Amino acid sequence: NAGVMQNPRHLVRRRGQEARLRCSPMKGHSHVYWYRQLPEEGLKFMVYLQKENIIDESGMPKERFSAEFPKEGPSILRIQQVVRGDSAAYFCASSPRTGVPIEQYFGPGTRLTVT
């Protein structure tokens, strides 16, 4: 049973370019969460999605960031016009639709470097 998959693992973008990060949840999981980790810091929640729905985007920056989880395919976190401050590790987690507690399982992350 494959775990949460993220790609690419490393992404380098120049300022002003777009970054697309992909996340495939664990088999049977229909909830996806995105977190950002700055160097030497803990993870900060960005957005919580279910298939075709954004449930909570309270942690998303108001501009340049968007996320989707289509009916088919992976969840995508999109960062437009990247700036140096966007350099971080972005982690995706998934959880099953039912069950208590709702345990979140993390992928290996995408490390974004903006030059």
Add this chain to the structure above:
Amino acid sequence: QQQVKQSPQSLIVQKGGISIINCAYENTAFDYFPWYQQFPGKGPALLIAIRPDVSEKKEGRFTISFNKSAKQFSLHIMDSQPGDSATYFCAASLISSGSARQLTFGSGTQLTVLP
């Protein structure tokens, strides 16, 4: 209200010793408290978790102690081994909420176990 404060920032323990990491939270509505272990370049891995209706949970060498009145919880690693050297994050969540299931993380503790 959403903060989780973690200490110490770093911890050095001799092999065979006990490692203790502490966390305190503010939001009394939190109802799920997991601990994650993260190795360099990897995603966080769920280690152990507790609900507030119990005061202690033990899994192998790992124990969570929970003090609801003090709004504090801690991770104890017994017989610490060099392979335990990693960064540990405490977290808290509102799993009973339909939309607010995101994890709020502490800032992390870098544990080094000396051989």
